Amino acid sequence: MTVKQLRAFLAVAQTLSFTRACDRLHLSQPALSLTIKGLEDSLGGPLLIRSTRRVSLTPEGEVLVPLAKRLLADWDNTEERLRQHFTLELGRVAIAAMPSFAGNLLPDALMAFRARFPRINVTVHDVINEEVIEMVRRERVELGIAFAPEATDGLAFTPLFRDHFVAVVPAASALANETSLAWSALLEEDLIALQRPSMVRRLLEQELAAQGVGLSVAFESHQLATVGRMVASGLGVSAVPSLCTPQMQALGARCLPLHGPVIAHEVGLLSPKDRKLSVAAQALAEVLKGTVSTPVLCSE
Amino acid sequence: MTVKQLRAFLAVAQTLSFTRACDRLHLSQPALSLTIKGLEDSLGGPLLIRSTRRVSLTPEGEVLVPLAKRLLADWDNTEERLRQHFTLELGRVAIAAMPSFAGNLLPDALMAFRARFPRINVTVHDVINEEVIEMVRRERVELGIAFAPEATDGLAFTPLFRDHFVAVVPAASALANETSLAWSALLEEDLIALQRPSMVRRLLEQELAAQGVGLSVAFESHQLATVGRMVASGLGVSAVPSLCTPQMQALGARCLPLHGPVIAHEVGLLSPKDRKLSVAAQALAEVLKGTVSTPVLCSE
DNA sequence: CACACTTACGATATTCGTAAGGATT
DNA sequence: AATCCTTACGAATATCGTAAGTGTG
Numbered sequence: 121m122t123v124k125q126l127r128a129f130l131a132v133a134q135t136l137s138f139t140r141a142c143d144r145l146h147l148s149q150p151a152l153s154l155t156i157k158g159l160e161d162s163l164g165g166p167l168l169i170r171s172t173r174r175v176s177l178t179p180e181g182e183v184l185v186p187l188a189k190r191l192l193a194d195w196d197n198t199e200e201r202l203r204q205h206f207t208l209e210l211g212r213v214a215i216a217a218m219p220s221f222a223g224n225l226l227p228d229a230l231m232a233f234r235a236r237f238p239r240i241n242v243t244v245h246d247v248i249n250e251e252v253i254e255m256v257r258r259e260r261v262e263l264g265i266a267f268a269p270e271a272t273d274g275l276a277f278t279p280l281f282r283d284h285f286v287a288v289v290p291a292a293s294a295l296a297n298e299t300s301l302a303w304s305a306l307l308e309e310d311l312i313a314l315q316r317p318s319m320v321r322r323l324l325e326q327e328l329a330a331q332g333v334g335l336s337v338a339f340e341s342h343q344l345a346t347v348g349r350m351v352a353s354g355l356g357v358s359a360v361p362s363l364c365t366p367q368m369q370a371l372g373a374r375c376l377p378l379h380g381p382v383i384a385h386e387v388g389l390l391s392p393k394d395r396k397l398s399v400a401a402q403a404l405a406e407v408l409k410g411t412v413s414t415p416v417l418c419s420e
Numbered sequence: 421m422t423v424k425q426l427r428a429f430l431a432v433a434q435t436l437s438f439t440r441a442c443d444r445l446h447l448s449q450p451a452l453s454l455t456i457k458g459l460e461d462s463l464g465g466p467l468l469i470r471s472t473r474r475v476s477l478t479p480e481g482e483v484l485v486p487l488a489k490r491l492l493a494d495w496d497n498t499e500e501r502l503r504q505h506f507t508l509e510l511g512r513v514a515i516a517a518m519p520s521f522a523g524n525l526l527p528d529a530l531m532a533f534r535a536r537f538p539r540i541n542v543t544v545h546d547v548i549n550e551e552v553i554e555m556v557r558r559e560r561v562e563l564g565i566a567f568a569p570e571a572t573d574g575l576a577f578t579p580l581f582r583d584h585f586v587a588v589v590p591a592a593s594a595l596a597n598e599t600s601l602a603w604s605a606l607l608e609e610d611l612i613a614l615q616r617p618s619m620v621r622r623l624l625e626q627e628l629a630a631q632g633v634g635l636s637v638a639f640e641s642h643q644l645a646t647v648g649r650m651v652a653s654g655l656g657v658s659a660v661p662s663l664c665t666p667q668m669q670a671l672g673a674r675c676l677p678l679h680g681p682v683i684a685h686e687v688g689l690l691s692p693k694d695r696k697l698s699v700a701a702q703a704l705a706e707v708l709k710g711t712v713s714t715p716v717l718c719s720e
Numbered sequence: 721c722a723c724a725c726t727t728a729c730g731a732t733a734t735t736c737g738t739a740a741g742g743a744t745t
Numbered sequence: 746a747a748t749c750c751t752t753a754c755g756a757a758t759a760t761c762g763t764a765a766g767t768g769t770g
Contacts, residue, residue, distance in 0.1 A: 121499045122423055138725060148762050153726060155760090163499070165506035169696050170725055172769045179562065179698030180505045187498045194494060198487045199421045199463070205480045206465035262479065396469050398479030438750060448737050453751060455735090470750055472744045 123195060125159035128152055129181075130188045132168060136175050208237050211400035216245040216252040217265040219344060220320065220364050221387065226265070229411040233404055240400050249319035256390045262401040264390035265408070267319055272393075278405070279388040280412045285324065287376040288351045288358040288368050295357070296374040303333070303380035310338035310356030312347050320344075320361060327383040348373050363387065423495060425459035428452055429481075430488045432468060436475050508537050511700035516545040516552040517565040520620065520644060520664050521687065526565070529711040533704055540700050549619035556690045562701040564690035565708070567619055578705070579688040580712045585624065587676045588651045588658040588668050595657070596674040603633070603680035610638035610656030612647050620644075620661060627683040648673050663687065 131141035132152070142152050160166050167181035177185070204210035217226050222244060230242060245255060249266045256264035256275060268277055287306045289295040295305070313335070314321040325335055338356050341347050344364060348371035351358050360368060365375045389405055391397060397405065431441035432452070442452050460466050467481035477485070504510035517526055522544060530542060545555060549566045556564035556575060568577055587606045589595040595605070613635070614621040625635055638656050641647050644664060648671035651658050660668060665675045689705055691697055697705065 121495070123421070139723095149725070150727080150763085151761050157726090163502050163506060165699060166696075171694070172724055172726095172767080174769095175725085176695070178696045179701070180502065183505060184502055187502070191494060191498055194491060195421070198491055202463050202480065202484055202487070205483060206463060394471070395476070396466075396478050399465060401479070439748090449750070450738085450752080451736055457751090472742080472749060472751095474744095475750085 121159060121162050123192070125155055125162070126188050126192060128155040129159055129167060129184065130192060132156060132175060133177060133181060133185050133188075138170075138175065204239075206399055208399060208403055209239055211237075211240040211398065212243070213240065213263070213398065213400045213404050214243040214245070214261040215263040215265065215401075215404065216247055216255040216261045218249045218252050218267070218319065219246055220361055220367075221265045222246040223344070224363050224366050225412050229408050232411050233407040236407070237400070237403060240403075242404065248317065250317075253390060256392060259392055259395060262391065262397055263405060263408075265387070266390055267323065268386040268388060269390070274393050276391050276393045277386075277388050278391075278409075279386045280409060281387055282384050283361045283363055283387045284382065284384045285359045285378055286362045286365060287378050288348070288360055288373045289376060290351055290354045290357070291372060291374045292354060293357075293374075295376070298376060300377040300379055303328075303378055306357055306359060306378065307333065307335075311336065312339040312341070312350045312356045312358045313337045314344065314347060315340045315342040318342065323385055324359060324383070327381070331381045333381075345371065359383075361385075361387075421459060421462050423492070425455055425462070426488050426492060428455040429459055429467060429484065430492060432456060432475060433477060433481060433485050433488075438470075438475065504539075506699055508699060508703055509539055511537075511540040511698065512543070513540065513563070513698065513700045513704050514543040514545070514561040515563040515565065515701075515704065516547055516555040516561045518549040518552050518567070518619065519546055520661055520667075521565045522546040523644070524663050524666050525712050529708050532711050533707045536707070537700070537703060540703075542704065548617065550617075553690060556692060559692055559695060562691065562697055563705060563708075565687070566690055567623065568686040568688060569690070574693050576691050576693045577686075577688050578691075578709075579686045580709060581687055582684050583661045583663055583687045585659045585678055585683045586662045586665060587678050588648070588660055588673045589676060590651055590654040590657070591672060591674045592654060593657075593674075595676070598676060600677040600679055603628075603678055606657055606659060606678065607633065607635075611636065612639040612641070612650045612656045612658045613637045614644065614647060615640045615642040618642065623685055624659060624683065627681070631681045633681075645671065659683075661685075661687075 128141065128145055128147070131144045132138055135141045135144070138149055138152055142149055145152060147155070156168060160168075165180055166178050167184060169176045169178055201210060223246075226244065230244075233240075233242065245252075245261060247255065252264040252266040253269050253275070255261045265280070268279070269275060287295075287301045289301070289309075295301060295309075313324065328335055339350055341350065344360065344367065347358050347360070348368045350356065351368070352372035359378065362375075368375050389408060391401075391405075428441065428445055428447070431444045432438055435441045435444070438449055438452055442449055445452060447455070456468060460468075465480055466478050467484060469476045469478055501510060523546075526544065530544070533540075533542065545561060547555065552564040552566040553569050553575070555561045565580070568579070569575060587595075587601045589601070589609075595601060595609075613624065628635055639650055641650065644660065644667065647658050647660070648668045650656065651668070652672035659678065662675075668675050689708065691701075691705075
């Protein structure tokens with residue numbers, strides 16, 4: 121039994137005429153006749169009664185009609201859905217992004233993506249940097265957005281931009297009036313930092329240690345938002361990746377470029393190296409590359 | 421998208437190898453390769469990733485796998501079910517039979533039918549003779565069992581046997597000792613008959629009137645069983661089609677052959693003339709012809 | 721006799737399998 | 746070097762459309 125045969129049968133059953141069914145099927149009468157015969161042979165008995173003048177259904181044919189309808193509807197529906205996955209009319213992407221990115225640059229990118237592909241569902245996992253890498257590696261998500269990982273075994277990393285640490289100071293502070301700040305000046309203040317498991321914290325410590333500078337942290341939190349509020353309320357200062365600037369300023373803190381040692385890291389897209397991305401994920405990656413191309417509003 | 425293509429895809433997706441899928445599909449590698457390519461072209465994108473050493477699925481391929489499974493399962497299931505309708509492994513027949521037949525000869529016939537075709541559902545409509553004809557004409561049932569109808573417009577009648585009226589007398593009566601009875605002797609007793617809408621009553625009156633004999637009915641009922649009980653309890657005698665003999669005797673009455681005017685009518689199968697019977701109905705008709713061939717246990 | 725489906729048949733397309741090619745482990 | 750998929754090509758098969766045939770109203 122083939123799709124063509126079933127479609128032919130249904131056309132005849134619905135029009136009760138080979139001739140009329142031919143128009144619908146774009147087929148000649150003899151071809152249709154043979155097609156129906158083939159179906160009947162494959163099923164083991166007659167489905168239609170041809171009385172030269174009128175076509176009618178055998179009881180078995182009557183049984184088949186509703187079954188054939190359902191089967192073909194399912195068939196066409198599935199075919200169409202699959203096709204939509206390739207034409208980006210429909211789909212689903214799961215991504216993971218580190219909180220600093222998910223909370224600052226990602227929303228605009230998703231807005232742009234949704235404008236172009238309104239029926240593609242995007243699931244965002246807002247998890248810490250290490251877990252982003254882990255989720256990509258385990259193929260829980262198709263794409264990850266994180267700092268460049270040290271070990272790239274089985275992972276492909278595409279840089280989006282180079283992120284610099286910026287100073288975060290209270291708006292009311294005297295420092296807020298400067299146009300830029302030296303690391304040495306910043307570190308004289310009470311420092312508020314993210315807690316240990318954080319990648320941002322690790323990068324900060326590593327880089328400063330390499331410069332021979334020790335960190336003395338006055339306050340800690342594991343949430344970026346909390347750090348921002350702490351700074352805003354005058355508790356101290358902080359240093360965060362520049363991509364957090366919008367969030368920090370929204371919380372009432374001021375961000376300033378830092379000079380002295382340049383502490384910067386690549387932020388980019390992670391994907392499994394061997395695995396192919398879905399069309400939808402590819403499109404999302406493209407949109408991310410586009411919207412995130414020059415996001416840094418603090419100078420070097 | 422064709423059935424063959426989908427089957428091929430699923431085989432590759434499940435074995436993750438073209439070579440192994442070939443065995444299952446009884447197809448050469450190149451042919452399979454082309455088939456998959458055809459499917460991918462028709463859907464608009466790649467479903468499988470061939471890395472010469474290992475085959476894996478694209479995300480779109482992953483989406484298709486469960487859909488394809490369902491689609492093919494439905495497909496095969498439908499095909500098998502339809503085929504079973506032709507091989508009599510599965511099916512449904514609706515028939516209508518007049519009460520005298522439904523209650524006496526039909527059960528044994530259905531027993532024989534069920535023994536041969538255990539999975540064919542038979543729906544019996546136990547209705548009066550006229551309604552049997554009506555149900556066949558309106559195609560509410562595929563087969564009817566009734567007396568030969570006068571108007572056979574659009575109906576095909578196949579005789580099963582010729583039924584004679586037999587006398588029904590109380591077992592306790594003196595008549596019960598006779599081996600046969602004359603109509604004239606029977607009609608001297610109080611007569612119990614079916615009520616007017618009944619075909620049995622009509623046949624009786626018509627035939628006797630043709631012989632110049634008038635009927636004087638003492639008691640009436642519209643149920644054969646009641647007539648039987650009335651006779652059994654000594655209220656009077658009756659005359660019923662011979663096919664009711666088993667029922668009458670079960671109710672405690674005695675049946676005797678009648679001589680004098682022979683009152684007989686054809687009992688047979690009714691079916692729509694133009695309409696084709698289902699394979700199941702044909703089989704049932706055959707079984708009925710077989711089991712009912714010589715049912716008359718009262719002589720002529 | 722006209723309409724509607726079937727059968728016959730030659731032409732065209734598809735599909736298949738064998739053989740050769742290419743890439744990866 | 747061996748394995749596995751793809752491409753190439755000739756052969757077999759299937760399908761199609763035109764033309765002729767058949768039966769019914």
